[in-house]
Amino acid sequence: MRHGLSLGVGPVGFRIGSAWPGPIAALRGLYAGYPEAEDGIADFTVRLEPNRPWRRWIRPSIAIGGDHRLPEAAPLALAHGLLAAEMGMNLQMALGLRRYLLLHASAVERDGRALVMTGASGAGKSTLAALLGERGWRLLGDEFVLVDLAGGGLHPFPRAVSLKNAAITLLEAEAPPERFGPVLEETPKGRIRHLRPRAEAIHRMAEPAVPALILFPRYGYDKALRPVGAAEAFVRLTQASTNYVSLGEAGFRALTGLVTANPACAIDYPDTDGAIDLVETLWANLDA
């Protein structure tokens, strides 16, 4: 393709090709400081291409393609190229990853131990991880957590955090402007702005962490806390994984290992500050 970029995020390498220069230039800016794909060989190819030939010029719209694709994916406006690239990379991970158990979850690390948060979109897992990542924790990932199939460790996947609507203002107060991408208005997901994680998260992207606590947060409810048993955590995490079933026995071993070795809690919270307090308290009492 005319324009391309090689990008390494955690243990995964991407090759992103585009029919237009804009999306690639925006990616280069946002992902400044990230390495190229290891060995120059990408695990996945993402294509941003016109869905009809004339769509390169006339009312350009981006179809998301690549090694793995879904015919139902909606095309995006050319101005939303960063979001298209993000979705293209997500799609490859969700449909193609086999080396790790993929959890649709966010994770942060402190002292080598990791906190995993998962929940439906809107539950706040991404915003919480981004905030913790600015407040002394290392961000492992805001969207995907990669569980090692042999050792059970968590591999970072610190791509740029995708902030939506109110979360943008929240994080603008925490992180310096040079780490933000452009504001994308009126995308299918509302207002979006990407945030590059702190340099430490990128430098240590090859360094896994040991899981210690699993949380199922829910935003917009009165403060509440309920321990979640291993069987329930197992079933909920199978539903948060795009590749659990296709990994077969290796996936079963990794996921049962994760839920039997770690405590899990469902937490409800009315606002983000309350959630951060709750998380810090749970974390402090972990070994008590």
Added chain:
Amino acid sequence: MNGPDQDRPEEEEGPAPTRRHLLMLGAVSASAVVTIRPALANTLGSVLTCEIPVPDRSLSANYIASDGSLVPADTPGAFPPAPMPFKGEDVKAALRYGRTLPGTDYAQSRAYTNYIRRLQRGMSGFTCYASLQMPQR
């Protein structure tokens, strides 16, 4: 990180338990087997946006009746196929809050949403529809 419990196939757990215990059988109607199914639809909605053609392109010779069923073209009271697929977000707004789909009036939108509700696995748009059904989406 494989725990001691799960590294062993069943047979290594020895012969059948010697200690007798009360076995709760439950009711005839109570289910005792739940199979884990692939969860792509749950996460799909948050990793990309999707769209639903009305009807499936291979069925586009048909009209859509108000109950969402497919009927021959030009059937009185039925609606022609939508010219463009609908975005997942618009379908969600229509299903959940009763908004009309873009470019349609009330009756037409109702016919289309009824069609979408009847989507089955294997038809285009089904995965998208399934992802919209998940809570909190």
Added chain:
Amino acid sequence: MTGPLYRADPPTMRLAVEAEGLTLLYHRPSGMTHVLGPPAPELLTALAEGPADAAEIVRRLRQHHDLQDDAGIEAVVAARLDELEAAGLVSRA
């Protein structure tokens, strides 16, 4: 009485983890995971001795367990066997 004979794969074809009274079960021939509640795991254990009809399975259950209630017990066992059959964990011999 003789009903249909049921059989199950040998226990080595399964991985089981127990949690909170439920059994997380990985079935190797199918690559599928099931969550089993009682008495499904006990039925699979009973079938490890070899193919059996529902009456024989009830007899085997009684060897190892006190059963809560005798009325309608075969109907419950038959319903659970149907479920296990649909999941592919049990088949007609």
Added chain:
Amino acid sequence: MGESGRVSGAALLARLLADPAQAPGIDRRAWTGILAAARAEQLIGTLAWRLEGLPLPDRACAILRDARDGAAQARQAALWEAEMARRALAGLAVPVVLLKGTAFVAAGLSAGVGRAIGDLDILVRRHDLPAVEAALLGAGWEWVKEDDYDDLYYRRWMHELPPLIHRTRDRMIDVHHTILPPTARPTPDAAALVDASIPLENGLRILCPEDMVIHAAAHLLADGDLAGGLRNLWDIDRLLREFMAEPGFWARLEERAGRHQLRAPLARALRLTERLYATPVDADLAGPARPADALYVRRLLARDGWGRGTRRATRLAFYVRSHWLRMPPAMLARHLWIKLRKG
């Protein structure tokens, strides 16, 4: 390989499949393109097994290892689906013949090694269709589409029932009663296919070796637009190499191709696999090269290193040809009219 920049992704892929020893010499920068082309052609698992154990860059090895794991899982899922169909149909005591990928893995053929497998394809005798359909519907399979025209179209004109999907396993099954649409010009001897089939240990059956090759050739050349053709041609290469050692194989192949009215597609398939995969073939049966062979090769290799289909005009020509093959002209017009008419 210095020239890899000028060779299409698919051409490089075909070359590596035919001669894996070239792989260690491949320029590091060419790998992403080879992998993308292999995924798009559904040949990544096959390639991964062909290149197993060769000294390649670490990341290429890791990606190919994942592809082998993926193929192992596809194999397991395909065999399990066949087993569930076997259980559903066991009571009927009718012959059930596995076709394509599932047959290859069930029989342990080298064509099945690393192969991508999608739907379960089975062949039954035409007069067993209603009973088979009823048994599948009773065991959890459902119609994918509920549309009268499509249903009628399948039942009248196609060589299979409308596709069924299993309610809980989400897997499709295609139930065939022959290997080409009844409207296609050649008419294979469907009864002979079942009669000559070979039972497996579990009671399911596979086609006899000669019919298996002929079915693969028909699937590649007499039915469809050559999409996925590189994979289908690879099946033919593997099957031929596996079966040709049997004394009298080529003569039996010729006899069976004649019986199924598929000598021409078979001959062309032999020429194409010799050309792309260096398969040793019987020269008499393959016949002399035809000018159109080059066009087929052009279509089979129409894939670039980004995984994109190329050569739009060639693709379109083969698409139109596929419909031409399937239907008499008047019926084609009726079909296209119904499909294209929009309100």
